[in-house]
Amino acid sequence: MAAVAGHEDTRTRLLATALRLFTEHGVEGTSLQMIADALGVTKAAVYYHFKAKDEITEAVVEPALRELESIVGEAARERRPGARIDHLLDGFVDIVVRHRALVALFSSDPGVSRALEKHFFGKESAMVGMMSILTGPDPDPARDVAAHAALAGIALAGGSPELAHYGDDTLREALLDVGRKLLGRPRPRRTPER
Structure with missing residues (x-):
């Protein structure tokens, strides 16, 4: 053992x-x-x-991809479309914030991009599942663009070295707020503290 x-x-x-x-x-x-x-x-x-180094690269990205696939699956099981979107958005932002260094590599390094292609952009991929949840079955161009902008914007901003000075909670809240705005989702109601 x-x-x-x-x-x-x-x-x-x-x-x-x-x-x-x-x-x-x-x-x-x-x-x-x-x-x-x-x-x-x-x-x-x-x-x-x-x-090979490619195997290391795939192993480095695999835990975050597994988490993302799990979030997509959980979101898909929600009954209402709004609940599916909210669950996906919350989970995606959480993954981006927890894996900041890795997310920064996603957008800037061709080696990581190659490792992601086979897992992230295939027919049964997390990206396809995410887009299906965010846009619905027959998206209009505005909804389709908003979903892509939300996902790409959250990932790029979350991994940006220029935003590394923000703490996790601050960054998470700001990314969620931007994502909600782009996707037309209301802010969650806060219960008054007693």
């Missing part, structure tokens, strides 16, 4: 190190040797976990 825990700990450290180096140098500018050096292990130890 300890060997499995050590294996997972090394893999977790490797992925965290890869994300940090990808953020600093880009995917293309980060070598397997750089990852090994930063971890203090041999390149062979990196190869034990991953055979």
Whole structure:
């Protein structure tokens, strides 16, 4: 059991190190040797976990994509269209805020973009599910554009280095507010404090 825990700990450290180096140098500018050096292990130890940098890149983005797929599934099960949109918007913003460094890479690094293409833009992808929830079955051009603008804008702003000084709660609230405006959703009513 300890060997499995050590294996997972090394893999977790490797992925965290890869994300940090990808953020600093880009995917293309980060070598397997750089990852090994930063971890203090041999390149062979990196190869034990991953055979290629593309596998590392996919593994770095996979947890956020799994979370997103889960949010899309939960939202799709909501009964009312407005509740589906609200659930999706809340979950998407939460993922963007929690994975800021990764989201910044999504929009700026071609290596991460390639890793996302097969998971994010296929027929059964999270993006298709998100757009279906946000636009409904027969979207008009304004609704379609608003949904795309909301998703892209939230992701770009959430991962923007220029907004990194905002705390998570502040950024989350601002992104939700912008998303609601773009999607024509009312602000949630706050119950008065007693």
